[in-house]
Amino acid sequence: MRSEFAYASPSSLGEALEILKDFGERTCVIAGGTDLMIAIREGELRAELLVDISRIPELRLIREEGNQICIGPLVTHGELASSGLIKKGASVLGRAANSVGSPQIRNMGTIGGNIINASPAADTIPALVVLEAQVTLKKREGERSLPITDFYLGPYKTIIGAQELLTKITFAKLDDTWKSSFIKLARRKALAISRINIAVLAKMDEMRAKEVRVSIGSSTPTPCRMEKAEAVLRGAVPSAAVIEEASRIVAEEMVARSGVRPSTEYKRPAVQGLVKKALQEAFNIGL
Numbered sequence: 001m002r003s004e005f006a007y008a009s010p011s012s013l014g015e016a017l018e019i020l021k022d023f024g025e026r027t028c029v030i031a032g033g034t035d036l037m038i039a040i041r042e043g044e045l046r047a048e049l050l051v052d053i054s055r056i057p058e059l060r061l062i063r064e065e066g067n068q069i070c071i072g073p074l075v076t077h078g079e080l081a082s083s084g085l086i087k088k089g090a091s092v093l094g095r096a097a098n099s100v101g102s103p104q105i106r107n108m109g110t111i112g113g114n115i116i117n118a119s120p121a122a123d124t125i126p127a128l129v130v131l132e133a134q135v136t137l138k139k140r141e142g143e144r145s146l147p148i149t150d151f152y153l154g155p156y157k158t159i160i161g162a163q164e165l166l167t168k169i170t171f172a173k174l175d176d177t178w179k180s181s182f183i184k185l186a187r188r189k190a191l192a193i194s195r196i197n198i199a200v201l202a203k204m205d206e207m208r209a210k211e212v213r214v215s216i217g218s219s220t221p222t223p224c225r226m227e228k229a230e231a232v233l234r235g236a237v238p239s240a241a242v243i244e245e246a247s248r249i250v251a252e253e254m255v256a257r258s259g260v261r262p263s264t265e266y267k268r269p270a271v272q273g274l275v276k277k278a279l280q281e282a283f284n285i286g287l
């Protein structure tokens with residue numbers, strides 16, 4: 001527990017990486033501060049040096065690179081939700097970002113902080129999982145990129161090193177053959193952390209679902225896809241019966257991954273019902 005620490009506010013990525021190289025384990029990066037300020041206020045920050053990356057302009061961009069969308073970690077939830085590029089090429093992420101907290105939290109909280117904080121309830125993570133996003137981690141000596149599903153070790157635990165910064169999130173831009181849905185179940189409408197959130201992407205080929213991706217948050221030890229249910233949906237003409245079956249399989253997969261807990265009695269039917277709703281919305285049937 002520390003109540004005092006030094007503060008650095010680098011204005012370039014190079015400068016930030018130098019500081020992380022020199023001070024490593026003794027630093028803590030701060031972006032929007034919506035998660036970190038709580039830890040600081042409660043005296044839980046162990047770092048000696050707070051590295052504020054919010055003045056680094058190159059980490060704040062949303063841009064197209066060929067058929068990829070590339071997002072800087074400092075992009076806020078509000079910026080994601082209102083971006084034309086995200087609405088067109090990754091609407092599932094825009095909807096997830098728009099569901100975060102309150103307008104104040106969406107104005108301050110960043111996608112990078114949401115990813116790194118690694119809360120099981122983080123709303124952008126299931127959306128990034130179905131987008132098959134890659135995260136890029138950079139340190140002074142070089143960078144590495146990996147699928148977001150390989151980034152998590154458990155709740156609030158990731159593989160990021162003390163000298164690394166998350167510098168980029170990339171995924172393929174979706175065309176309009178892709179349908180999507182993002183649904184969140186929370187205690188209250190405003191300022192509510194998700195109890196369950198679900199992201200669905202479906203690529204349609206005429207009447208058939210050519211490819212379907214499903215991820216649920218707050219429900220599995222690490223972010224993942226619901227592959228058994230996806231296999232049932234792949235190639236199928238979506239019908240009430242197919243959706244019912246896929247939703248049941250998602251709930252089973254969730255229990256298999258997380259184990260039976262006191263919350264399972266509530267969570268199994270809740271997940272099943274929400275997945276059904278999300279699939280109906282994505283396929284635009286039965287609403």
Ligand SMILES: Cc1cc2nc3c(=O)[nH]c(=O)nc-3n(C[C@H](O)[C@H](O)[C@H](O)COP(=O)(O)OP(=O)(O)OC[C@H]3O[C@@H](n4cnc5c(N)ncnc54)[C@H](O)[C@@H]3O)c2cc1C
Pocket residue numbers: 028029030031032033034035036037053073074099100101102105108109110111112113114115116117121122123124164165166167191192193194
């Ligand atoms: C009242 C309230 C309501 C909320 N509601 C929701 C909600 O509905 N849904 C939801 O998903 N979240 C919610 N949150 C959580 C929070 O707003 C998000 O997790 C936010 O996106 C974190 O971003 P930040 O920039 O504020 O991160 P910070 O607090 O600055 O940092 C969070 C963590 O990420 C690290 N970090 C940040 N950026 C980088 C980087 N580029 N490289 C390396 N490490 C980095 C920091 O060191 C820290 O460990 C809520 C929070 C509050 C206080």
